[in-house]
Amino acid sequence: MLDRVNWIDVGLVEDIPARGARTIATPLGEVAVFRTGAGEVFALMNRCPHANGPLSEGIVHDRHVTCPLHGRVISLATGRMRDPDTGCTPTLPVQVGEDGVIRLALVPSFANA
Numbered sequence: 001m002l003d004r005v006n007w008i009d010v011g012l013v014e015d016i017p018a019r020g021a022r023t024i025a026t027p028l029g030e031v032a033v034f035r036t037g038a039g040e041v042f043a044l045m046n047r048c049p050h051a052n053g054p055l056s057e058g059i060v061h062d063r064h065v066t067c068p069l070h071g072r073v074i075s076l077a078t079g080r081m082r083d084p085d086t087g088c089t090p091t092l093p094v095q096v097g098e099d100g101v102i103r104l105a106l107v108p109s110f111a112n113a
């Protein structure tokens, strides 16, 4: 299915600091693109499932982000809040090309919570 999706360029991976994020305005709303300490890149809607906190301003650790508002921990890979909390924010497909350009598909999906 994703081969039929329009991928949009959202900048260079090197422009996002390790354990950091940048935000992208999209027709779906603001998307947060994260880069982990290991160099992986993930994209989630920039709102915490608890009370819409800006996840892009949270602390990135391993493959998770801690929300800056109330400290819930969200998986960057699935968008799910860590137990015992429940809730999920949509994730979006993201790729990094050999040219270092991050490409985002505006196809949000929810993990099964």
Ligand code: FES
Pocket: 048, 049, 050, 051, 052, 053, 067, 068, 069, 070, 071, 072
């Ligand atoms: S808004 Fe994220 S933990 Fe409350």
